[in-house]
Each structure stands twice: as C-alpha cells, then as structure tokens.
Amino acid sequence: MKYDIIVLGSGPGGYVTAIRASQLGFKTAVIEKESLGGICLNWGCIPTKALLKSAQVFDYLKHASDYGLTVKEFDKDFGAVIQRSRGVADGMSKGIQFLMKKNKIDVIEGFGKVMPGKKVSVEKDGKKEEYSADHIIIATGARSRELPNLPQDGKKVIGYRQAMTLPEQPKSMIVVGSGAIGVEFAHFYNSMGTQVTIVEFMPNIVPVEDEDISKQFERSLKKSGINIMTNASVEKVDTSGNGVKATVKTAKGEEILEADILLSAVGIKSNIENIGLEEVGIATDKDKVLVNKYYQTNIPGYYAIGDIVPGQALAHVASAEGILCVEKIAGLHVEPLDYGNIPGCTYATPEIASVGLTEKQAKEKGYELKIGKFPFTASGKAKAAGTPDGFVKVIFDAKYGEWLGCHMIGAGVTDMIAEAVVARKLETTGHEIIKSVHPHPTMSEAIMEAAAAAYDEVIHI
Incomplete structure (x- = not known):
C-alpha cells in the first residue's frame, strides 16, 4: 500500500498529526501496536485525571461538615475507582477510533519499523506487511524510565502503568520522584488512605517549578499527611520479604523505609529502540531523535515528533509539533513552536x-x-x-x-x-x-x- 503520509504511533502526537494530515488532503495511515490514543489516553493523562476526580469526591465527603452538610455513611470501593478510570480511558480510545473513520485514516495494527526507501514494516502475530509513503512521521512516545538500582518487577516495584490498575489498595507506598507523575499518584493514594512517602533527589519537590510554588506545595502535601524526603536518593531495594525495603541515602546518612509497594516515577525513556532508526540512518543523541524546527530528521522524508525529540515531553506539545510538521509538508506558512511559552500542569490537590x-x-x-x-x-x-x-x-x-x-x-x-x-x-x-x-x-x-x-x-x- 502506498500513502502520502504514514504516522508511526497513535498517541496525542500521532493521532492528531494523522487527522491534520487528512484534513489537508493527504492519504494517511497510522500504525499502532496497542491501543489508539497511546499512553496519554490509555495509561496517562486521561485515566489519572479520572482517579484524581474520585479522590476529590472522596475528600469532599470526608469534609462535608465544612460545608454545613451531614453525610452519615460513606466509603470507597478501590476496585470500582480503578474500574471507572479504565472505563473513561476505554471511552476516549473508542472516540479516537471514530475520529479515524470520520477522517478516512487507515489504522494499521502491529509493531512498526521504519525502513530505507520511505517504507515501513509492520509485524502482527508473526506476519509482516510493508507499506510505503512519501512522508513518514515517527511518534512512538516514551515509557517509564527504569533506574539500575530500581528494577521494576511490576508487582512490588512498579511504574505508572501498574499504579493505575493495582488489584488492591496498598496500606503503604514509597514514591520515588516528585515530578507531575509522582505527586499525582502520591496525592491519589494518600487521599484513598494509603500512607505515602515521597523521596526526591533534588532540594525541592516538583523541581521544575518556581521555588515559591514548590515550597507551598510541600506544605500542602505535608498537611494532607504525606511524608516528604528531599535531597534523598533510593540506593537499593529489597523485595525478598512481604513488601519493599528501600535504602534511602540522605544528608544525615542512610535510612531504611518499608512499604507494601514502591512506585518509581523518575522520568521517562524514549521509545526509539528497534524501530529501524539505525538501518535508515536517522541521527539520535542522548535518547532523542535529532530534528530541525519543522521536525525533519537528517534523512529526507522521515520526521519525528513528541516525546522522542528534544523539548517538553507533554501531550499538548506533541500535538502542536505534529500539526506544525504536516502543515509544513503541505506547504503552508508556519511559525516554529515557541518552547518558552509551553504551559505545564500538575493535577494533584x-x-x-x-x-x-x-x-x-x-x-x-x-x-x-x-x-x-x-x-x-x-x-x-x-x-x-x-x-x-x-x-x-x-x-x-x-x-x-x-x-x-x-x-x-x-x-x-x-x-x-x-x-x-x-x-x-x-x-x-x-x-x-x-x-x-x-x-x-x-x-x-x-x-x-x-x-x-x-x-x-x-x-x-
């Protein structure tokens, strides 16, 4: 099959790019190995907001008397909270399916790899198919980063994906890293009644924020019962017992923290392995694909957007990059993205x-x-x-x-x-x-x- 544009990955970078390409008259296909909408819709931005909404409603019930209301009996059903979150994510993913059909975009299921000669190979169930396009846009996103001293086993040491679908609520949790992902989960689990400790390597939590914000946020989290350790690092974890024992290095020395589960939220790793970059000769540096201001790689006809290129790894950035990329391909007048004017949001309380x-x-x-x-x-x-x-x-x-x-x-x-x-x-x-x-x-x-x-x-x- 020959297309004008093939997009590899259907997250908020990929699917938005495909829709804009279709609007501009390009014959477009999108390749996805899992679920339409990618991490953001299925395992990130959207389902976490559903969890946080449940936490907010639960918090309102706990403080009903502050509003002059009496609620005699209420409780949480952790399984139902998780189920609601999954339902919201599934509904959103189905919405992307509708948008693909509406915009006459072909959805090719399977694991895609770029090949020389403006081709893409897609493997599904052991079978391989090849497709070609004038323009191939790589939007493969990122995943939870694993540190050598914090190997994730998916049960006791987990990433954000498992944190969204735990079979039962842990009594205690250590969250390593206090970026948006870490503090949002810390807030959710604390609201549900889990004893949470945040371990942050930097002097302030949410370290990319203005210091005044970081200090106010730390006060608010501590007031809600979250334990916070800054200037601290987890050196090793022991999962041989019932839960997790984490050895934490601080300015005062080493301390051992015990919890049911440790959530590693120490950033993300770009999905650039095994997708054919080396074979095509696409240049990378420090885990990122190198692109110009219109997202062209060093090889003509190949482009990259989203978490795999330099710039903020945010859903709205990926969408903006993709739109700009296809508008440039279409010959429209476009201005390069101003990375100094990108909003960042954290949805804790x-x-x-x-x-x-x-x-x-x-x-x-x-x-x-x-x-x-x-x-x-x-x-x-x-x-x-x-x-x-x-x-x-x-x-x-x-x-x-x-x-x-x-x-x-x-x-x-x-x-x-x-x-x-x-x-x-x-x-x-x-x-x-x-x-x-x-x-x-x-x-x-x-x-x-x-x-x-x-x-x-x-x-x-």
Whole structure:
C-alpha cells in the first residue's frame, strides 16, 4: 500500500498529526501496536485525571461538615475507582477510533519499523506487511524510565502503568520522584488512605517549578499527611520479604523505609529502540531523535515528533509539533513552536500550572523584575468554595513590561493558565492585564490582582 503520509504511533502526537494530515488532503495511515490514543489516553493523562476526580469526591465527603452538610455513611470501593478510570480511558480510545473513520485514516495494527526507501514494516502475530509513503512521521512516545538500582518487577516495584490498575489498595507506598507523575499518584493514594512517602533527589519537590510554588506545595502535601524526603536518593531495594525495603541515602546518612509497594516515577525513556532508526540512518543523541524546527530528521522524508525529540515531553506539545510538521509538508506558512511559552500542569490537590520563566531563571537572564503575588485566601470565590490554599505569582520585565512568567498553585489553576499563554503569545504587558476586566467572583481575578500587585496597584490585599 502506498500513502502520502504514514504516522508511526497513535498517541496525542500521532493521532492528531494523522487527522491534520487528512484534513489537508493527504492519504494517511497510522500504525499502532496497542491501543489508539497511546499512553496519554490509555495509561496517562486521561485515566489519572479520572482517579484524581474520585479522590476529590472522596475528600469532599470526608469534609462535608465544612460545608454545613451531614453525610452519615460513606466509603470507597478501590476496585470500582480503578474500574471507572479504565472505563473513561476505554471511552476516549473508542472516540479516537471514530475520529479515524470520520477522517478516512487507515489504522494499521502491529509493531512498526521504519525502513530505507520511505517504507515501513509492520509485524502482527508473526506476519509482516510493508507499506510505503512519501512522508513518514515517527511518534512512538516514551515509557517509564527504569533506574539500575530500581528494577521494576511490576508487582512490588512498579511504574505508572501498574499504579493505575493495582488489584488492591496498598496500606503503604514509597514514591520515588516528585515530578507531575509522582505527586499525582502520591496525592491519589494518600487521599484513598494509603500512607505515602515521597523521596526526591533534588532540594525541592516538583523541581521544575518556581521555588515559591514548590515550597507551598510541600506544605500542602505535608498537611494532607504525606511524608516528604528531599535531597534523598533510593540506593537499593529489597523485595525478598512481604513488601519493599528501600535504602534511602540522605544528608544525615542512610535510612531504611518499608512499604507494601514502591512506585518509581523518575522520568521517562524514549521509545526509539528497534524501530529501524539505525538501518535508515536517522541521527539520535542522548535518547532523542535529532530534528530541525519543522521536525525533519537528517534523512529526507522521515520526521519525528513528541516525546522522542528534544523539548517538553507533554501531550499538548506533541500535538502542536505534529500539526506544525504536516502543515509544513503541505506547504503552508508556519511559525516554529515557541518552547518558552509551553504551559505545564500538575493535577494533584492543590493543582499547579505555570508558563515562562521562574523568578530564578529570570534573574539569571539579567532581567530587572516586577513581581506580583495574590493569595487565594483573599479571593472571595476561593473562600466560598473552601479552597483558599495557594496563590498566583506573575513576573514582569520592569523595563518593557513583558510578561516573563506566570506560576499558580490552587484549585482549578490548570484551567486558568491559558490566559497567560495567550497573553504572552500576543506580547501583552502587565498594564494591559490590569486593565482587562476579569469577572467577579472567580479564581481568574487572582491573575489581574497579581499583575496589579506587581505594579503597586493591588486592591484586595
């Protein structure tokens, strides 16, 4: 079979790329070895949000009296919580099947490998088929990274996949790594009643965030009963007994932690092995496929997007890269992606959302800064909703008013960050944010108030 475009992988990079290619008139196929939607829809972004919603509802029930309500009896059914999450993921994956049919995209099931001469070999059940295309886009994503001293056995030492489908709730859990994946699972299991300890190698949890955010988040997690160890590393694990014994190295020496299960959330590993890169001669470096700003590899006709290329390993980044890639192939005028204006979100409680430079990064770049902070304790909406934890922090260049960074922690902030992303794209200044009327009472007012605080015009604090 001959296609205009073949996409290898159907995650949020691959399936979005295929749909945009079809819209632009290309005869398109997508190759998938497992489930349409990839990790994000089936084992990542979507099912974890379903788990976190169950945790939030359970938390509301526990604190019903804070809202003047009496709930006499309630409990959790861990199996049903997991089942709901799987149901949401399955429904989303079926939705992608519908989109493939609607856009007349051929779905080829099996394990795909790129070959020289703009061909792809697909193996399924021991049988191999070959396909060719003018353009081959590789979007094979990533998986849970395994450290040599933390080998995953899938039962006692697990990755994010097993964490989503445990047959029964553990009484205790060690989470190694405090990035988004680690803290979201830590929050979920803690909310369900598991005793959770987070072990983080860096001085702050969620280490990519602004330090003020990290410190507030650590306070919130500790308040909810999560034990946190920073500047700490797991040196070895012993799984010979009933549970796990982890030897943790800290500044004070070594400590042994015991738990039912250890979740390794120490980052991701690109899926670039055994997919034919070497045979084709596609250049890689440090676990990434090397591409130009339009995602072309060093071999004409072969492209790569998503977690396997340099840049943030996020679903929305992969989608944007794929769209840009096929629009460039179609000859449309496209602007390269601005990786400095990509929002990052963490969906624990409280939520975290950020875009642009942290205060430390802005200072290191030599900017003179105007910084404004507005706490949700001063927000009428946050107080009424019973979610006064957190704040909005904005960072402006004092000289020209450029919005350098926005960092939020609080309820629902992942739905608020897009304002900062759009404003920065439009090169908005702090004064324009202050003069843009925000609706009252909403959480979003905190952005306007934080901008006003940066310019000594804040009203409500």
